[in-house]
Amino acid sequence: MHETYDRDIIKLVQPARVASAINPRLGIVGGGQLAKMTALAGLQLGCDVVVLERNNYSPAANLASHSLVGDWDNPEALMKLASQVDVVTLENEFVDAASLRALEDAGYRLYPTARSIALVQDKFVQKQTLAAAGLPVPRFEAVANLAEIEQAAAKLGWPLLLKARRNAYDGKGNATVRSPADAAAAWKKLGGDTGRELFAEEFCDFTTELAVMVTRGSDGASVSYSVVETVQHDHVCHVVKAPAPVPTDVAAQAAEVAQRAVVAVGAVGSFGVEMFLTRAGGIVVNELAPRVHNSGHYTIEACLCSQFENHVRAVLGWPLGSTAMVAPAAVMVNLLGTAKATGHPHGLERALAVPGAHVHIYGKAMSGAGRKMGHVTALGATLNEALATARRAASLIQFGKPQP
Numbered sequence: 398m399h400e401t402y403d404r405d406i407i408k409l410v411q412p413a414r415v416a417s418a419i420n421p422r423l424g425i426v427g428g429g430q431l432a433k434m435t436a437l438a439g440l441q442l443g444c445d446v447v448v449l450e451r452n453n454y455s456p457a458a459n460l461a462s463h464s465l466v467g468d469w470d471n472p473e474a475l476m477k478l479a480s481q482v483d484v485v486t487l488e489n490e491f492v493d494a495a496s497l498r499a500l501e502d503a504g505y506r507l508y509p510t511a512r513s514i515a516l517v518q519d520k521f522v523q524k525q526t527l528a529a530a531g532l533p534v535p536r537f538e539a540v541a542n543l544a545e546i547e548q549a550a551a552k553l554g555w556p557l558l559l560k561a562r563r564n565a566y567d568g569k570g571n572a573t574v575r576s577p578a579d580a581a582a583a584w585k586k587l588g589g590d591t592g593r594e595l596f597a598e599e600f601c602d603f604t605t606e607l608a609v610m611v612t613r614g615s616d617g618a619s620v621s622y623s624v625v626e627t628v629q630h631d632h633v634c635h636v637v638k639a640p641a642p643v644p645t646d647v648a649a650q651a652a653e654v655a656q657r658a659v660v661a662v663g664a665v666g667s668f669g670v671e672m673f674l675t676r677a678g679g680i681v682v683n684e685l686a687p688r689v690h691n692s693g694h695y696t697i698e699a700c701l702c703s704q705f706e707n708h709v710r711a712v713l714g715w716p717l718g719s720t721a722m723v724a725p726a727a728v729m730v731n732l733l734g735t736a737k738a739t740g741h742p743h744g745l746e747r748a749l750a751v752p753g754a755h756v757h758i759y760g761k762a763m764s765g766a767g768r769k770m771g772h773v774t775a776l777g778a779t780l781n782e783a784l785a786t787a788r789r790a791a792s793l794i795q796f797g798k799p800q801p
């Protein structure tokens with residue numbers, strides 16, 4: 398079946414292909430879909446790619462010259478990766494910044510830098526950093542114990558968001574606390590009772606979530622992509638609309654804030670900036686991602702140079718490409734798993750028959766509820782046209798065993 402087949406490929410292919418000494422060698426910490434799409438962009442530019450992942454099988458492993466199996470936080474595994482490549486980059490922000498600093502201290506090239514990762518990977522430190530740079534962020538408070546939630550609420554009001562400082566994604570580190578009665582359950586749900594560090598944030602009354610991808614070179618040169626709207630349900634991104642259907646002055650403000658935010662953390666590479674457009678019409682930064690980002694997947698088909706290619710260019714010190722869109726509108730719809738099942742994309746052929754739908758299947762062995770399994774992008778003369786095409790194709794795909 399699918400899983401066995403892929404494992405066989407790894408065994409057959411790995412020993413035969415070894416990173417060359419001629420091509421630029423890109424090392425990626427993590428082997429998920431972001432690494433896979435980065436690797437594809439790197440391969441197009443003649444790079445060899447080496448992946449470090451915890452498991453033998455990962456979406457990016459099939460593309461890599463070879464992959465190393467090891468923990469991201471294992472300094473030895475990171476050193477081994479660094480010693481085999483020209484530059485190390487990351488597909489997530491969960492790698493311990495101290496281990497990353499050790500790579501830099503040993504003379505290896507790492508982008509984004511350990512300093513950037515340290516400023517971003519702890520959401521509390523990140524908000525402090527952005528606030529210190531004069532950027533608009535939601536009000537936030539440290540909470541060291543359960544009792545301090547009520548103290549925070551005295552300043553932030555109810556409801557508030559309780560958030561994990563680290564290792565959170567797809568809303569898994571967030572809980573909305575509506576009243577004092579909710580506090581204990583939220584504290585426990587996020588692991589506060591077992592020592593996980595949390596903080597409180599004001600609940601933002603936003604009308605729209607916006608995001609901007611910015612790619613910055615080590616020389617400080619940078620390019621920005623369109624301001625997009627991201628549509629989240631249950632804290633998970635479902636749809637991205639490019640450009641965001643907001644007035645020009647709002648888009649200009651979001652673009653400027655995003656640019657300043659990545660400078661504040663010394664970004665090198667593609668960074669995602671998530672923002673809220675508040676009911677009052679202001680922009681506040683929700684969070685940064687020190688990496689390529691789901692809100693920029695549309696750039697593969699919709700822009701002259703994708704967020705992935707520009708990331709590769711930036712970390713290798715190459716000139717950055719144009720972020721101009723090639724169509725008036727583009728929409729990306731995520732393909733999310735609905736239950737624990739195999740990663741088989743049932744209905745793929747029907748989706749491929751939808752004219753104009755660009756289907757991406759990440760090739761994960763297993764699906765799960767809310768798990769990002771792929772996405773569909775469509776271009777159009779209008780957002781509605783692109784949305785209809787992308788939705789139609791996406792609705793035809795389900796993950797799991799093929800139906801009889």
Ligand SMILES: Nc1ncnc2c1ncn2[C@@H]1O[C@H](COP(=O)(O)OP(=O)(O)O)[C@@H](O)[C@H]1O
Nearest residue numbers: 535558565566567568569598599600601629632
């Ligand atoms: N302060 C807030 N007020 C209202 N909604 C929020 C707030 N913070 C986060 N959210 C909602 O939860 C989603 C995920 O939160 P985020 O902090 O971006 O976590 P993650 O790291 O999981 O992406 C956001 O995209 C937004 O929809």
Ligand SMILES: [Mg+2]
Nearest residue numbers: 567671683684
């Ligand atoms: Mg987020």
